[in-house]
Amino acid sequence: GGEGAASGQAVSGRQQAVTLRLGYFPNVTHAQPLVGLEDGTYARVLGDGAKLETKTFNSGPSVIEALFAGAIDAAYIGPNPAITGYVQSGGKALRIISGAASGGALFVVRPGANINAPADLAKKKVTTPQIGNTQDVALRAYLAANGLKSREDGGNVTVLPTSNANTLTLFQKGDIDAAWVPEPWGTRLIQEAGGKLFLDERDLWPNGDFVTTNLIVSAGFLDKHPDVVERLLKAHIETTQWINANPDAAAQIASKRIEADTGAALSVALVTASWKNLRMTSDPVAPSLRKSTDDAFALGFLGTTKPDLKDIYALDLLNKALAEKGLPPVSR
């Protein structure tokens, strides 16, 4: 990070310090907070006017729980919990203010399973991380596009939503034939369990872009402290740029941060390898979120009325910050 860079923001002395409580996962898809918190960029850019507190989580739904309960103000999070959080609160609780990462989902097959074409998936066992999550929806949509169906829909592909950790064990044991998983699991399946890459999800999307991580903020906080949110976005953008410029140094920092947060290290090599399949970007890739929502709704995961995502994005501040840095705006 720009260690020596001067603080761009002057803070008025009379203003009371606001506390910004930021949630994230100690995981490779949350690169910006890992790096930016560790090297101090966030604290520096937020300045004296805002005190930063961080909380780490293991799962998206618990982030939403915390946001609903008013225990955090902003968080890095995957698209699906963001959607359910928005829908469940009737559009009241949260806004997506930026993207953070794109890509990073792999469909890996076990060599012994002899899967060479989509049709070979018939009568095979495939796992996804969680029923109704991004990868689960993507797999089911992919099956449908290739004329296959999961067992519960009357087809012959067994789709088993199970935790990523179990997937690795089952893959090693040879109990499952394929898995549609996010990073770093895709890389781990390949490196540690001898899996074969069958499909990189990027190949299914225009420009290879689909959103993996968003930055969300609670609607109330955005109303009250737009200035703080703006500075958060600046820190986010700055860190994103730095990571893209210095991937190896960033991987070192991220690995260190993960170890500090969780007490267990994720090797630098694994972080680097996983990031090869990811792109750090502020663009929330809005069309991919919409498409994913539509697929999920069609598969029956989002209730009985078609979800309305009209106000889910609040990108004005992001575009303002991007403009200040001379970067092109993003669209919703």
Add this chain to the structure above:
Amino acid sequence: MLHPANREAMTPYQVFRRMTETRAGQLGVFVLFLALLVAIWQALYSLQVWPPYTLPSPGSVGETLWRNTENGRIPRAVGVSIRRLAIGYALSVGAGITIGSFTATSRLADSTVGKVVLGMQSLPSVAWLPLAVLWFGLNEQAIIFVAFMGSLFSVAISTNSGVKSIPPLLRQVGLTYGASRWQMYRHIIVPGMMPSLAGGLKLGWSFAWRSLMAGELLFAGLGLGQMLERGRDLNDMSLVIATMLVIISVGLVMDQLIFGRLEHWVLERRGLSSK
């Protein structure tokens, strides 16, 4: 039950107390109590103490309950969970009683196996998930195994302390009539530990039940644990609370049908009051 004439002179508290003298009255009081709890809940909701997406209204939870009952999801989940529980728990009761009475009657076993059992009891159910997957793969057995391990040690421990709390005089009765080791178990140890075991079995059951909820997270294979997780995953508090209510009800029904009776029966024939 109550003479109307008496009623007038009684305070509401006395009326309720009187009601609890009969089984039907107890049920009535309980239902009234539940109604009171629901009323408080509705009040909290109406006062908007918490936003509605963190505390849904009783009405919306009721609606979720009804919808999922009607479309068969809740009955199916309950059926699946209870089946798993029944198997896992039955196995753990059998094995637990065996281990527990063994460790309680042999000092050597107590200071080896017994100590390990004590330690194992503190393992959370999630610790068994990797092993379950490893040994059984993703299937019913794996889930049942988690429920089994969840309650095994607690049953063993309560059996152990149940055996140890048998008055020595009762053992001596068995001994003086020349009971063999097996006869001691059959005629003294097992019946003698019943009062204390009854409570232990009840707690063991809730260990099994809670572990089952954890075990059902192994993979999405129906069951109440999965339904709860689904509610959390979708941040659907109505579904979460509806599932919690179902879990509580199953717990209560189990207790009334099995453990309450067991305990009452054991205490009653010993002349220990159940009041």
Add this chain to the structure above:
Amino acid sequence: MLHPANREAMTPYQVFRRMTETRAGQLGVFVLFLALLVAIWQALYSLQVWPPYTLPSPGSVGETLWRNTENGRIPRAVGVSIRRLAIGYALSVGAGITIGSFTATSRLADSTVGKVVLGMQSLPSVAWLPLAVLWFGLNEQAIIFVAFMGSLFSVAISTNSGVKSIPPLLRQVGLTYGASRWQMYRHIIVPGMMPSLAGGLKLGWSFAWRSLMAGELLFAGLGLGQMLERGRDLNDMSLVIATMLVIISVGLVMDQLIFGRLEHWVLERRGLSSK
């Protein structure tokens, strides 16, 4: 302890039995037993019954244990978890005994609060997570709350059955000496339920401990639960098993230091054998 002369004539089984007659000997036998278990483990590993990534060698687990102890992670995690546990459990014991003795002595309370307690006991700890966040935010209190709720009802239930299993004769002694309601609690009910409560407190403790492990998943804030979760996430079986061993050891030490003594003390002054 043992006369060498005697030793020759004894079978190994008898030697071990003899050893368990003293405290130090018991420890010795236990250590030997553990050594045996480790040997079996090593044999399983060497025979490649399971692939090494699912069953790591004792050596690699030992190495993980040692590394994480040296760099202070395990001591810190243990410290954090035990602190949380101590607070949550102490609160639940206080509240649980109050609720339990209340429901055991009032039929009205038993058929209202008591029933709700029975139902709540079957709720898995994860069900408390949303409420914990809602009421306390993401902080220590929230985690402690989960541990508290995890054991509260079990303590209440064991207190309840402990009170109910007090021989009526002992109550009558209190009554005939004119004990007030408070004196009955203080002098008859509380000491009278101790033997049965001692076991209940032990199980309550493991409920608290297991719930804590679930509560620590609320956010990644150190603690053993988090360490276990991490090991699972990384499929680092060495870390998983090392953490399990730490959890088991904490459980054993707690038991030896607190519950074992409590139970021994209670049983001993009542003349109930602990053999």
Add this chain to the structure above:
Amino acid sequence: MTADIRPRHAGTEARKPLLAVQGVTRRYEGNRQAVTALEDVSFNVFEGEFVCIVGASGGGKSTLLNIVAGLDAPDAGHTLFDGEHVKGPGPDRVLVFQEAALLPWLNVRENVEFGLKLRHTLLADIAAKAERCLELVHLQDYQKLHPHELSGGMRQRVQIARALAVEPRMLLMDEPFAALDVQTRERLQDELQEIWMRTRSTVLFVTHNVREAAVLSDRVIVMTSSPGRVKCEIPVPLPRPRQMDSPPVTGVAMWIRAELQHTGPAGKEPAIASPS
């Protein structure tokens, strides 16, 4: 002990009784079998009186004492203590149970102090009284033992000491001396009489030993069994102290024994007539 030949209970008929048992009936409705323990039992006990109850095993004596103590309630009839309805236990009536009802978590001394503590007696008084009562029952050397470490007779003696320590208005004793050897028994009989005379307390005493009844009591109530009823009352207006083997005591004992014959349930006479 000095001779006491005052006519203690002259004109008792006119006085108000301390305890009035009136038409008391108690039935146990077991799940398996119903038992009538007491049927229409009535009698009075006057202040300062020493009344013994004798009767066959299973005849409802313990049930009766429980009811008087307020630990059990009759199905019909009622008991008046000092003119008031007995509705529950009270510190004015203390029961010495037939079983050695010691609190297992207290040692001998703490058990004896139990009643005193509940009454908020001064600490110094507690110590002194407990000490004295332990000496009475010859257990001063066993103060620290717990109940399970005592012999049957020792347990019963602790219970007696506990009751004597609180000096209640009325002492209800259910076969208190049954587990004691002759010597201890006689000593405690003497002590009990001495305490009774000194504190002017009232005693209701169940015993199977007819000689004990004759030596101790002002009046003996003989009960039949199945169901338990009052068969008759035998007055014992002998001067005190009485000698266990004196002819008047032997005579009264023989009278009680004669009344006791055929108090058992009909049709259950012993196959071999007992030679007495």
Add this chain to the structure above:
Amino acid sequence: MTADIRPRHAGTEARKPLLAVQGVTRRYEGNRQAVTALEDVSFNVFEGEFVCIVGASGGGKSTLLNIVAGLDAPDAGHTLFDGEHVKGPGPDRVLVFQEAALLPWLNVRENVEFGLKLRHTLLADIAAKAERCLELVHLQDYQKLHPHELSGGMRQRVQIARALAVEPRMLLMDEPFAALDVQTRERLQDELQEIWMRTRSTVLFVTHNVREAAVLSDRVIVMTSSPGRVKCEIPVPLPRPRQMDSPPVTGVAMWIRAELQHTGPAGKEPAIASPS
């Protein structure tokens, strides 16, 4: 019952004793206080003999019976039963406990059948024997009750019936009749003698009632207390059946009573000399 004037135990000295207690010592090392219950106790009991043990409360009688039954082990000395070291309980010696040791989860009848069941007696025999023993103790109408629904005396009678039902080689009885009324007690004394003569079993019987000892026994062992030692043995070579109030029995009873004087621990004599 017919008169039995056979010299049952002539030449007992030459015969091998059924039970030989040799130098038995038993100390309880409590945490708080150590108690010597028995010190160097030795005596023999011959096949078919009826031996009574009398002694002060806390004198180690129950401890002694426990040791003979094999439920407790001496710290020094040993017991031989039928020439073999007693190492544990065995079906040839059955103990009637001082407390009413009934199994609370069994009803009266099941309690009586307990010992028979353990011995794999034929079902029909179990029923017949239980029936007979219940009648002996007059409890045939209370078969279905559980122990907590019984009176103290009834509980003790159930225990006696349970022991009699198995007809053991040696019957160890610890104050079995203490809780019983005179009538029941005398009837059971008679029954016990009758059974003893019929089955030729051996009985070791603890009692506090000196007359009971005189009426029942071939020999009385008098024990001192603190620590428990054998003070003396009194032979009772009277013909049977004996009458409770006959002069020889009264004489033996007075002899036992005299031996019992001053058996208690030194310095603990009653303040008031008992008048007997």
